[in-house]
Amino acid sequence: MQGNGASATSKNQSSMKIPHVLTIAGSDSGAGAGIQADLKACAARGVYCSTVITAVTAQNTVGVQGVNIVPEDFVAAQLKSVLSDMQVDVVKTGMLPSTDIVKVLQQSLKEFPVRALVVDPVMVSTSGDVLAGPSIVSGFRDNLLPMADIITPNIKEASALLDGMQLASVSDMRSAAKLLHCLGPRNVLVKGGDLPDPSDAVDIFFDGENFHELRSSRIKTRNTHGTGCSLASCIAAELAKGSPMLSAIKVAKRFIETALDYSKDIVIGNGPQGPFDHLLKLKSTSRKSCRQEAFDPSDLFLYAVTDPGMNKKWGRSITDAVKAAIEGGATIVQLREKDADTGDFLEAAKACTEICHLHGVPLLINDRVDVALACDADGIHIGQSDMPVRVARVILGPEKIIGVSCKTPTQAHQAWIDGADYIGCGGVYPTNTKANNLTVGLDGLKTVCLASKLPVVAIGGIGISNASDVMKIGVPNLKGVAVVSALFDRECVLTETKKLHAVLTEANCPNFSWV
Template identity: 40%
Template structure:
């Protein structure tokens, strides 16, 4: 038998009846491939999960910004959710950009119905430029409808401040003042992302899980190529939770993954603005 056929059969046998964790991402599409659904699918695939998706909006965007947004009709969001959950054994879900109260309600209703084992909510509320993506009534809907279902939420500092009605932290003591309020949110754990903190050499994130606070403090990688970092981190976290890791271990692995992806992406030039991270650095 030819060598290449023997090798192909060996590869096939390794994957017979092999179970991969199915991880669903519910978010908006980024046609440039750096953030949103596209970043989530890459991150989930690179970290060992099987990625599927529900698209909540089409966006026209690139590394320089967003020029147009077309929300998905609610009936189509419902149809996508039903199609996924009626067929695939979803072990974890990551929720990203939802856009408005109606979409939040539609997604929350489906999650209450299907009850996935793990839910990561990335509360996409504020752009990198500080512009609000959700109006106040939608922020309230997010707090009431979606956060109580979440095992963990992953706000950055502006989003955490918006959730609590607080001012944007400027220094470490300001960040620590948010811990109490975040701990009182009606959700599981909180992974607070500190990338917006004005520190030149460090990039800390904090996992607030019950009474415990764990800081993941890593060197800051000086690069403009950070498009999609929040999406990528939360998707990787969902992937690792879906594989059975504890919250602390899944967070540690996701943090390690995004740091390596940012480092690898810093060596690549894609687009004219804030380039993406390199999701498949391991290849």
């Protein structure tokens, strides 16, 4: 799809444009899937969502008891009302119960182009009830797929779109993604929620050139009703914010995983497939369960820590440094601007927060709780002589990440008691970035890791030449390395980050690579 979507000519148009997703889908009376899931997913991702309803279903956790299709001229009327007036960025489709409705949508999009079209080719509900008959396949193929920026079929839908091709493995999903791409969409995501893999939920993304295997842990829960609708809405929401496609998909997948994890024990309804909680508030039995985005220890894998002196030396801005590190594969970023003026630091921190969030990478601020709050960073990293963790937790609330530098098992234990999320242990090797810093060595690191109940990131003098030695101490809660000079005291941050990422991937899992 192409076009500007918004004409933005209205006089009372304010200067603040809110990202806007229009969903065209069916209503689910149980509010687990369909329009209701789309509204909640967009709300959770901070995006406005308008709704064109194609059918009203009588539905609960047991199944679909009835479907009442909205006449296509009234679907057309709803589309016109919204698209002609409300500056839609992205359209996301769900249940389209007839080919006439598909054609109405195609016509409306020709008249009112939008920036992107996300097609979730809904056909059968998780409960096995038919939401769009087999005749819809030709409607999708002929009218919608060629216009789509991305399609997100599950295994059954991919099979139906490919004349019954059987999909029983990740390798079949790859073949299907390639064949589906030939039908015209720019990108294809084949979702593997229904694949019989007990440990991972694997989706295959194909952009016409490259495959990406996207894995998350498979959450053990009955509350998976609406995951497909929510994933597609979340992708649409991220695209509406301006994210590139792959980043949008990664953020969406992580959102589903986190939301399922938070909602895994909630009980709504008596049927086999319950709804989950998009806003992560229902299950509030522990501090961590209130989090918008749970801290994921695997984010510590390649931890980039900025240094003002180095950026100055190489003549780059902090934002350029952060962008390059993320592009190279950094999985978390910490801004460590010890001597900056608060005003300048805050401006830089706001810009970096925006960049990091666009790519689904958490941003932490070193030491400055005030700056972290003001720029809405994901959290802070503090040293032993900075503000105590307990005080920082009270100020920051339960949702922010707190990391603490620790050199000893006693400090690591205290960090856990005080409510930190991870510890940074070092200096592992001598370093210039911290004067008079006591080096703990690989043995000291191992001792702290073995004693720590929290995940650990190693820091201090680590780079391409020794990162693999560090990871090979082989303690499971050592999740990654934090680096300053090895990325930022170099001419090309992007190249160095990529190299380090490759070294860490190899050390972590030899002969295996994925996104």
